[in-house]
Amino acid sequence: MNSPSELDCLQLGPLDHVAVAVRDIDTAAKRYSALGLRIGHREQVGDQGVEVAFLEADGTATLELVCPTSPDSPIVAFLDRRGESLHHICFRVEDIDAALAAARRAELRLIDDVPRAGAKGSRIAFIHPEVTGVLIELKQPA
Numbered sequence: 001m002n003s004p005s006e007l008d009c010l011q012l013g014p015l016d017h018v019a020v021a022v023r024d025i026d027t028a029a030k031r032y033s034a035l036g037l038r039i040g041h042r043e044q045v046g047d048q049g050v051e052v053a054f055l056e057a058d059g060t061a062t063l064e065l066v067c068p069t070s071p072d073s074p075i076v077a078f079l080d081r082r083g084e085s086l087h088h089i090c091f092r093v094e095d096i097d098a099a100l101a102a103a104r105r106a107e108l109r110l111i112d113d114v115p116r117a118g119a120k121g122s123r124i125a126f127i128h129p130e131v132t133g134v135l136i137e138l139k140q141p142a
Contacts, residue, residue: 110126
């Protein structure tokens with residue numbers, strides 16, 4: 001099997017965060033705080049029906065807690081199926097439109113054909129978990 005050329009591959013930047021789906025963000029934040037993680041940014045992302053809280057370990061490792069804020073949030077179905085657990089892994093990209101074009105050229109199954117608004121003013125898109133076994137988020141920071 002030939003490996004894809006660099007032009008056919010999606011070029012990911014550094015790992016941005018790992019996200020965990022939770023039922024109650026305050027309870028989960030307390031549990032992770034007991035491990036030494038510090039709560040940083042917190043906001044509601046209305047388009048996705050979630051509240052997120054970013055926790056930091058040492059300035060380099062970031063954990064995102066994702067909690068549904070409405071019964072029709074996709075996180076509700078995830079929690080019903082899997083319980084509180086790993087939801088996605090997020091990588092930074094410089095240009096999300098170019099990253100999505102590269103993903104299409106590489107024939108990766110996308111959840112988002114166009115970027116959507118994410119936390120902290122970012123632009124995000126998701127790659128379907130059938131590609132790697134884990135949901136992958138692409139994030140172009142604000």
